[in-house]
Amino acid sequence: MVITVILCVLLVLFLLNVPIAFALIVSTSIYFLFDDSFSSTVLIQRMVGGIESVPLLAIIFFMTAGVLMNYTGITSRMLRFAEVITRPLPGSLAQVNVVLSTLMGGLSGSNIADAAMQSKILVPEMVKKGYDKSYATVLTAATSLITPIIPPGIALIMYGYVGNVSIGKLFLAGILPGLVLCLIFMIYVHFHAKKYNLETENKKKFSAKEFFVSLKDALLALLLPIIIIGGIRFGAFSATEAGAIAVFYALFLGLVVYREMTLKQLINALVETVYTAASILIIIAAGSAFAWVLTLEQVPQQMTVLMADYISSPMMFFIIILIFLLIVGMFVEGNVSIIILTPLFMPMLEQYGIDSVHFGIFFIVCISIGTLTPPLGTIMFTTCSITGTKVEDFIKHSIPFLMILIIAAMLIAFVPGISLWIPTIFS
Template sequence: MALTAMLVVLLILFLINVPIAFALIVSTSVYFFFTDSFVMAVLVQRMIGGIESIPLLAIVFFITAGILMNYTGITARMLKFAEIITRPLPGGLAQVNVVLSTLMGGLSGSNIADAAMQSKVLVPEMVKKGYSKSFSTVLTAATSLITPIIPPGIALIMYGYVGNVSIGKLFLAGILPGVALCLSLMVYVYFYAKKHNLETGEKEKITLKEFMASFKDAILALLLPIIIIGGIRFGIFSATEAGAIAVLYALVLGLVIYREMSIKQLIRALIETVHTAASILIIIGAGSAFAWILTLEQVPQKMTAFMVGNISSPLLFFIVVLVFLLIVGMFIEGNVSIIILTPLFIPMLIQYGVDPVHFGIFFIICLSIGTLTPPLGTIMFTTCSITGTKIEDFIKESWPFLIILILAALLIGFIPQITMWLPSILF
């Protein structure tokens, strides 16, 4: 009775568009109201316990580092480097969009931040080059989905924390799938540009001097993910300490090396960090209490028994999970889904013999795809609101990208070597 009431209230609050964190807190409170086993103080204890964790500091640190990077001049340098390496390809500016998302993913760790930045910077320039606004917006939204699986993606840290999975292995596991997604979208852009005759003419050749100049400007930023992964792999620092190193690195770049970040900008970046981190941490706290109740009611065990009893093949399991997560991603914000669903899926992985690191990458990609679809796709609304694209135009243009992303997710699910090759070698 109490569990049913909690889930019904949560669904109603979702439908009336109550903010996710408050919907979780209110629905969880309903459970305590209908049961005599616990006092309401347990809810507060569970919320505080959910965020009282050293590993969670990694999220705060990497958010801080990503925001600081926006004030250091890194974005302009990465944009220039992406323009140089994609210049010979048809659809040059669209190719820049794809490559920049991949490069910036290793710095910001947030797909919404990257989508918003590129919607402001690249979409207007793409429209000037002859691309439709709807295509430019959808491309920006789709390429931002690479960010969550490129280290140090915030989603990877959250999944690792909730599922008790090695964050260092997750960082390594996301590299090849991220590169594969990048190349898949670049191939599509290549044929799209050819078909519509966009930026297909003769272009100025890249000189070695020009390439080296842009590479020199970008190399310090490109080194950050390497420093993070290398430090974790060789035991120099933990994932949490890596976040602190990333913050220090961003400060050195902005204040000492590039000298493009003023004290006023530093204060603004820190205030922005507090707002962003607080919104994520309150969701984690509320989600932890909600997940505790699901565990208390043995929902993960019951779901595992149901899945194993009806689905025998691991491949069919991935297909069912994909469909389920695409639907969930349409309605629920990705971070919330990770907190609520990870404890439900982890017991199933043992039964199907699926490595939790491999599943984590597949899980995050599937949830990310849902952010491009109505009715509540966060990336869709973010990019459309910035560029002024109509939702119906976005939906019409998004089908090829959704097909590419879904096929990529299935390949990653079916072929564990794509995700597990690097972790198996380096760990």
């Protein structure tokens, strides 16, 4: 009874467009009106306890590093490198969009930041080359979804923290699926460019000298994910310490190597980080309290029993979860989904014998798809507002990309080796 009331209150608050964190806090507080055995101060304790964690600092550190990277000149160097290696391909500027999302995903860890940055830089240039603005906007939004599963994706850290899963293994598991998504998008862009005759003329191939010059400029940035993953894998430092190293590395590049970061930019970057981090941390705090109530009422156990009674096949389990997450993603922000749903799914994974690392990659890809769909669609609204694209035009052009992402999610689900091959090699 009480859980039904809480969920109804939460749904009403969502529909009233109340900020997600406050909607969670209000709906969770309803629980204490029904249960006198707990003081209302328990809500505050659970919220504080939800963010009182050393591993959680990794999110703040990597977020800071990603913001700092935008002020170091790394983006322009990455863009130049992506332009060189994709020049001979049809639709080369669209290919740059895909490759740059993959490269920047290993630096920022934030798909919204990458989508916003590329909407400002690449979409206007693509329109000049003859691309439809809506298509360019959707491409930018869709390719930004590679970021959450490329280490050090913030979503990977959150899932690992909430589900008590090795963040180092999740970082390793995200590499190959991220590259597979990149390849699938590049193939689609190739055929789309051929069909609509976009940048299909013969172009001068890059020379070895041009390649190595652009690689040299981008190399220091490309080394960051290698340093992070290698250091965690070989036990040199934890995921949290890796985040601190990433911040130091970004400052070193911006202030010492490239010397493109001014004191004013450094201050702006830190202020931007505080705003972004605060919004995420309050959601984690509220979500932790909400998840505690669900666990107290044994909702995860009841859902596990219900699923086991009606679904016997792990394959069917993945299909049901995919459909469920696509619907949830339309209404609930991705970080909130991770905080609330991860504790619910963990007991089910044991029931079906599914690896938690494998499921984590699948889970993050599925909830990321919701950022492209109405009515919430954070990535959709971010890119549309920057490029001036109508939402209805975005939705029309997003259909093939949504199909690609759903196929990719099913591929990750049904071929565990895509996620587990690299972690197995380095275990």
